[in-house]
Structures are given as structure tokens and as C-alpha cells.
Amino acid sequence: MRIYPLVFKHVFTKMDPEKAHYFAFDAIKLMQRVGLTKASRKFFAPDPKLQRTVMGIDFPSPFGLAAGFDKGATGILALSDIGFGHVEIGTVTGQAQPGNPLPRLFRLVDDRAVINRMGFNNEGAEVVAARVATARQRLKSDYAGTRPVIGVNIGKTKLVELDDAVGDYLQSTRQLANHADYLVVNVSSPNTPGLRLLQSVESLRPLLSEVGQLADQVSGRHIPLLVKIAPDLSDEDLVDVATLATELGLDGIIATNTTIGREDLSSDAAKVEEIGAGGLSGAPLKERSLEVLRQLRELVPSKMAIISVGGVENAADVETRLAAGADLVQGYTAFLYEGPFWARAINKELASRR
Numbered sequence: 274m275r276i277y278p279l280v281f282k283h284v285f286t287k288m289d290p291e292k293a294h295y296f297a298f299d300a301i302k303l304m305q306r307v308g309l310t311k312a313s314r315k316f317f318a319p320d321p322k323l324q325r326t327v328m329g330i331d332f333p334s335p336f337g338l339a340a341g342f343d344k345g346a347t348g349i350l351a352l353s354d355i356g357f358g359h360v361e362i363g364t365v366t367g368q369a370q371p372g373n374p375l376p377r378l379f380r381l382v383d384d385r386a387v388i389n390r391m392g393f394n395n396e397g398a399e400v401v402a403a404r405v406a407t408a409r410q411r412l413k414s415d416y417a418g419t420r421p422v423i424g425v426n427i428g429k430t431k432l433v434e435l436d437d438a439v440g441d442y443l444q445s446t447r448q449l450a451n452h453a454d455y456l457v458v459n460v461s462s463p464n465t466p467g468l469r470l471l472q473s474v475e476s477l478r479p480l481l482s483e484v485g486q487l488a489d490q491v492s493g494r495h496i497p498l499l500v501k502i503a504p505d506l507s508d509e510d511l512v513d514v515a516t517l518a519t520e521l522g523l524d525g526i527i528a529t530n531t532t533i534g535r536e537d538l539s540s541d542a543a544k545v546e547e548i549g550a551g552g553l554s555g556a557p558l559k560e561r562s563l564e565v566l567r568q569l570r571e572l573v574p575s576k577m578a579i580i581s582v583g584g585v586e587n588a589a590d591v592e593t594r595l596a597a598g599a600d601l602v603q604g605y606t607a608f609l610y611e612g613p614f615w616a617r618a619i620n621k622e623l624a625s626r627r
Contacts, residue, residue, distance in 0.1 A: 277611065277612025277613065277614065278610070278611065278612070280612070281609075281610060281612065285297070286380070286382065289376065290376075290378040290379060290380050290387070291375070291376070291377065291378040294378065294609065297609075297612075298342070298343075298348060301348060301351045301352070301355065301613055302347065302348045302351045304351065305348070305350050305351035305354060310350075310351055310354035310355060311354060311415070313354075314354050316617070317354060317355045317356040317616070317617045318333070318356065319333045319334035319336075319356060319358060319620040319623075319624070320620065320621075320623075320624035320627075321333075321418070321419075322624055322627050323335065323358070323620060323623055323624055323627070324419050325600075325601075327525075327578050327600045327601055328455060328497040328524045328525060328578050328600075329495075329497065330422055330454055330455065330497065331419045331422075332358045332359055332419070332422050332601065333358045333418075333419045333420070333421060333422075334356070334357075334358030334616075334620050334623070335358060335591065335595060335599075335600070335601050335602055335623070336357070336358055336591050336601075336602050336603070336604070336616060336619050336620060336623070337357050337358045337359035337360060337361065337422070337424075337601060337602070337603050338352055338357045338359070338360045338361060338603065338604065338605065338608065338616070339361055339582045339603035339604060339605040340361040340362065340363045340364055340424070340426035340457065340459070340501075340605075341363075341364070341389075341391075341554075341605055342605055342608065343360060343362045344362070344363060344364065344365070344391075344393075344394065344395045345362070345365075345395055345396055345400075345401055345404065346362040346363075346365075346401045346404040346405045346408060347404060349362060349404075349405070349408035349412075349423060350408055350411055350412070350415075353412060353420075353421035355613050355614075355616055355617065356616035356617040356619075356620055357421060357616045358421060358422065358601075358620075359421055359422035359423070359424055359454075359601070359603075360421060360422075360423060360424070361423075361424035361425070361426050361457065361603065362401070362405065362423065362424070362425055362426065363395070363401075363425055363426030363427060363428070363457070363459070364393045364395070364426045364427065364428040364459045364462065365393075365395050365397070365398050365401045365425065365426065365427050365428070365445055365449060366393050366395060366397065366398065366427070366428055366429065366430040366431075366441070366445065367397065367398050367429075367430050367433070367441040367442070367444035367445045368397050368398075368430040368432070368433075368441075368444075369395065369396045369397030369400065370392070370393060370394065370395065370397075370430060370431055370432070371394055372391050372392035372393060372394025372395075373390050373391060373392035373394075373464065377389060377390045377391050377392065377551070378391065379548045379551070380609075381538065381540040381544075381545070381553075381555070382540075383538075383539040383540045384538050384539050384540050384555060384556060384557050385555050385556040385586070385606070385607065385610055386538070386540075386553055386554060386555030386556055386557050386558075386606060387553075387554050387555055387606050387609065388545075388548050388551040388552065388553050388554075389464070389531070389551050389552055389554070390463075390464045390549075390550055390551035390552070391464060392431065392464045392465060393428050393429075393430075393431065393462065393464070393465055398427070398444060398445040398447075398448035398449055399448050401448075401449065402448040402449045402452055405423060405425060405449065405452040405453065406451075406452040408423065409423055409452055409454075422454045422455070423452075423453060423454050424453065424454060424455045424456075424457060425449045425450075425452070425453035425455070425456050425457065426457040426459050426501065427442055427445040427446065427449065427456065427457065427458060427459060427484075428442075428445075428459040428460075428462060428465065428468065429441050429442065429460075429465055429468055429471070431465050431466070435467050435470060435471070435476075438471060438476075438480065439479055439480050439483055439484075442458065442480060442483075442484050443483060443484065443487055446484050446487045446488050446491070447487060447491055450487070450488035450489075450491050450492050450496050451491055451492040451493075453488075453496060454497075455496065455497040455498070455499060455524070455525075456484070456488050456496050456497070456498050456499070457498075457499045457500070457501050457527060458480065458481060458484055458498070458499070458500045458501070459501045459530070460472050460476075460477065460480070460500065460501070460502070461501050461502050461503035461529070461530035462530060462531070462552065463503070463530075463531060463532075463533045463550070463551070463552045464550075464551065464552060469503060469505075472502060472503065472506065472510070472514065474513045474514070474516075474517050477500070477514070477517055478517060478521070481498065481500060481517075481518075481521055481523065482521060484498065485498045485521070485523075497524035497525065497578075498523055498524050498525075499523065499524055499525040499526060499527050499578070499580065500514070500518065500523060500526055500527070501526075501527040501528075501529075501530055502514055502526060502527070502528055502529060502530065502565075503529060503530050503531075503532070504528070504529035504530065504531075504532045504534075504558060504561045504562055504565055504583060505532055505533055505534065506565075508568065511565065511568055511569065511572065512572060514526070515569055515572035515573050516572070518573060518577065519572075519573055519574060519577065523577065524577065524578060525577055525578030525579060525580060525600070526569060526573065526577070526578075526579055526580070527579075527580040527582060527603075528562060528565045528566055528569055528579060528580070528581060528582070528583075529558070529561070529562045529565050529582065529583045530552065530583075531551075531552025531553055531554045531558070532552065532553050532554075532557075532558055532561065533550075533552065533553070534553065534561075535553065536557075537557065538557060554583070554605060554606045555584060555606035555607070556584050556586060556606075556607075557584065558583040558584040559583065559584025559585075559586075559590070560584070561583070562581060562582065562583025562584055563581070563583075563584075563593065563594065563597060566579060566581045566594060566597050566598060566599055567597050567598065569598075570597065570598030570599075578600040578601065579598060579599050579600055580599065580600065580601045580602070580603055581594040581597070581599035581601075581602050581603070582602070582603035582604065582605070585602055585603065585604040585607065586604070586607040586611075587607075587618075587619060587622075588618070588619045588622035588623050588626070590602075591619055591623060592623070592626065604619075
């Protein structure tokens with residue numbers, strides 16, 4: 274089970290981080306295509322005692338994969354087969370876009386962290402929607418019991434002006450909502466210019482209202498709607514977002530996205546400065562994301578789901594988030610460091626604690 278960290282240290286750290294990501298992800302998808310992940314599904318499957326219902330959806334485990342790993346919904350089946358209770362794909366934009374120039378993904382190994390400025394690189398809502406639809410049908414047919422859940426995370430196309438952002442999000446909603454188990458409005462990535470300005474209550478209210486209405490309309494059912502926020506919001510802004518979410522009757526909040534902060538890192542300061550702009554994720558985010566979770570839990574109704582993400586590395590971290598009021602927990606960066614047995618290890622330990 275500990276082979277992957279050695280492979281990471283001696284192979285992947287010598288590769289460009291983005292190329293290493295695609296190489297590892299392609300290997301997982303290849304195993305799914307040839308039937309290996311399906312054959313070993315029982316080995317990876319979460320213990321049934323971990324099942325929980327959140328937002329009216331049955332999840333096989335409280336632990337899932339955050340958006341950012343599978344941007345284009347190309348590996349939902351493979352990721353589901355290796356133990357994630359839910360897979361949140363995206364961020365998807367209304368129009369296809371290449372993202373920011375290379376290099377745009379950087380490791381801070383000493384901090385078990387990553388800096389990225391990917392810029393929502395994806396093939397656009399229409400293309401991704403077809404993949405999500407296919408994957409959802411396959412999960413329904415392949416899993417006899419509680420199947421892994423698919424979340425869809427949508428954001429703003431870079432070339433679209435802020436004044437036209439609502440229409441852009443609606444374009445994605447129209448394509449994707451019917452195929453999602455839940456839908457996330459991402460207004461908190463630091464890598465699309467001006468995007469975080471949409472976190473202001475004045476901008477957020479019409480955006481969330483219209484996306485929620487259209488999602489239910491096009492799907493003919495209620496699609497749970499969440500908003501993903503940044504860890505860099507002030508306490509006052511958190512209160513405003515929580516108040517708005519309560520007023521609109523949102524189904525949940527995802528806290529938190531990456532941070533633009535660079536405090537208290539072990540990595541060489543000159544190296545960090547040379548990397549430049551981007552969102553920092555991983556272990557350094559642990560304390561702040563937990564703090565935001567605790568604040569939100571006091572601010573929003575108990576029926577409103579909170580999905581906690583940021584610095585989650587192991588089962589103890591998941592338990593801490595659940596005890597602090599999270600309904601679900603997500604990870605991402607530690608997956609890059611721990612490899613394909615990571616979700617199974619967390620689920621196994623969570624079950625042993627029950």
C-alpha cells in the first residue's frame with residue numbers, strides 16, 4: 274500500500290507536475306477501461322456503515338474527491354471504483370478554454386502542498402455534459418447499492434465580462450444540471466481575473482437565484498445547489514455569504530477553495546516567490562479551512578449542508594471536519610501525494626472508528 278509514495282518521490286517529482294498528473298490519471302483510467310478497477314471494486318468499496326444522506330442524496334461515504342482533479346469528467350467511473358463516495362468534476366465553463374499558459378502547476382513537497390494557476394482549462398459545458406450523462410447512467414447500472422455521487426462544479430469563462438457572468442453560468446447550467454446529482458457555483462478561484470468579485474452579496478444573489486431556478490427547470494427535479502467560497506474571505510464576508518445562502522435556501526456551501534496566502538510555509542521563500550501567482554492547496558490550508566467550517570456551522574441552519582475541503586490528508590482530518598459540523602468532506606492535493614489507495618485507506622479507518 275505504501276508503494277505509491279516511493280514512486281512519487283523517485284519518479285513523479287522528477288516530472289513536470291502537470292504531466293505527472295495526467296500520467297497518473299491516465300493510468301487509473303486505463304485500469305478502469307480494461308476492467309481492473311471493476312474487478313477490485315469490493316476491495317475499494319466503502320463499508321456500508323459509512324453511508325449517509327445529505328441534501329436528500331445517499332452517499333456511500335462522507336469522503337469524496339474535490340473539483341479540480343477531473344476537470345473534464347473523463348475519469349468518473351475509475352475514481353468511483355477506487356473508493357471515493359462522490360466525485361466532483363470541473364470546474365466547467367460555458368465555453369471551452371485552454372486555461373492559463375504553462376507552467377501552471379507547482380509542487381511544494383516540503384509543505385505537502387500545490388500551487389496552481391490552471392485557469393479553468395476544460396472543453397466546455399456541452400462536451401463535458403455528454404460525459405457526465407454517460408457516467409451517471411453507468412454508475413446507476415453498475416452499482417446495486419448506494420452508488421457514488423457526481424457533483425458538477427461550474428465557473429465563469431475567462432473571456433466573458435463580469436457583467437455577463439450570470440448568462441455564462443446559465444449556459445453551463447442548461448447543459449449540465451440535468452446530469453448532476455448536485456451543482457456547485459464556483460466564484461472563488463483566484464485564477465480567473467475578477468472571479469472572486471462575484472462573492473460579494475450584490476453579485477452573488479442574482480447569480481445563485483437564476484442558476485438554481487434554471488437547474489430545477491431544465492431537469493424537472495430539484496438539483497441541490499451549493500456555492501464554493503474562498504478561505505480568504507473576512508469574517509464579515511463570511512457572515513454576509515451565510516446570511517445570503519440562508520435567505521436563498523441554498524442546499525449547501527463548500528468551504529474552502531485555494532488560498533492566495535503564502536504564510537508559514539516550510540518551502541524556500543525564493544522558490545515560492547519565483548512560482549508567482551496561483552491558488553495554494555494542501556496541508557497549509559488545514560487550519561483556515563477548519564476555522565471557516567466552524568464559523569459557517571454557527572451561521573447557517575443545521576439543514577444546510579457544509580462540505581469541508583482544504584488540507585484534508587487522512588481519516589483523522591475527516592473525522593475532525595465531521596465533528597466540527599461538516600456533512601461531507603473532500604480532498605484533492607493529498608491524492609497527488611498518496612496515490613490510488615488513498616480513499617480506501619481513509620474509508621477503512623473511518624469504518625474502524627464507527
